[in-house]
Amino acid sequence: MDSLVSTEWLANEMGASDLRIVDATWVMAGQGDPAADHERAHIPGAVFLDLEDVRDTAAPLPMMLPPAEKFASRMQSLGLGDGSRIVIYDNSPYRTAARAWFMFRTFGAHDVAILDGGFAKWQAEGREVASGREAPRHRHFTAWADRKQVRALDDMKANLNSGAEQVVDARSASRFSGEEPEPRAEIAAGHIPGSVNVPIARLFEADGTYKSAEDIAGVFEAAGVDINKPIVTTCGSGVTAAVLAFALHLLGKDAALYDGSWTEWGADPSTPKEKSAA
Template structure:
């Protein structure tokens, strides 16, 4: 895998705080910030990635109302490829399929992108998958809307009009118009973020910190609603994605996230990897780590790929194994 970049700070607390702030600014955007950009005429490319496991595609919900100018992206067909023997449930799509989907949505290398989703995904899981893929594919400026569609609608309900900054303002009403953006020029160049295969994940669990982003009961092997075997990769640490967000569905502060991950053994100088069930919620954990100033590699195949090979070891219980 590509090496994790060297920490660009000198190790002092003020520099680390700045890094955490920078990580948040380059990974997420608030509703007031985005609304202000749109009303100021500097709107980014907006991607709507609604998705919920087991539900139909989010296109009908998108058509009922979405952020003004947002283009719908289908996770199953545009952010994942067909499942095959030995793969996880959401393998990476062919790079040409992903690139074509992004260009159709108007994504260009020189224009910022903001991604959001809605409901039932732990505060941005599907959006984080799109964020991770674009960053992995070389786009330099991608952020997730903090709190997603629910945060946008909550701001709209305040009736304060478009926001102009962190301190105030609502959001714009949802739109039912389907935009037809000009073709973008984005050409994927994979390698912008590190990723792991099964063997690399197993090795990292022993020499660094491999975080398991699934619910704790799935990690312990008490339940497994989706995959044929319950448990976790030996050596992995339980780190449920749901603990990255507040009750309102927005990300916890950079320092709160950093404290959470440091308590799990994952600091800015640690080699960190993340997996989940199929590489979706784990992308959210990578995003949370980025907000905290910590680089992490994603095991895209995750538990669904790990258990597709019956020869791979499985640990159960609360210990790493």
């Protein structure tokens, strides 16, 4: 299974015994109720993965990766287990299927794909939808984690001096430059010194599908990113940073992700902040 699959491919694979479909829609507080939307309409057989429910609730930051055991437990209850082929979709402006994809890979599931165009494209094509909640059979998901592609605050501070990894920020140009205040009042505006800006909207076609590999490479290169050198992605809270990581994965590049992202960096009085034109 490719990492990015089409709606046509998924429609043809529906009913395969090892296929699991996951709705990983997430939005900011006050922007809607993805769980209720899922109950009203979802791709047949899809289960709802609540990203709020699989975060590290012991962490002071909003969307940190959970312990492996917690992730495995949540996946088992959704019928997602070892040996499953998992296709993730969303209906979010933040393209949150990518965050779920990053989490699955971190916690040991590698036969995982994103549905190109998401639920919006599926619906626009008039494909079948279901309502209510699926009742999946519990499956074993091995608790395991490989955090080599995850960066913490100390890693990012050290990188300021070493420059070992290029830092690419997924937020909007106005938030990156500091012209627009952060949505969280306690967070300073601006960006990590030396980082560059690739807003996620630049990676998609008008219909919500990912651009071609050639065009994605061009987007990064236009921003001053050398895709052949190490990269760490960042954003507001670690969610849209995963979109950059997935886009780079489509180019055959494994990027790291700063899990605390600007919510952590911008709130820390000891970290340097930069404001400039994006």
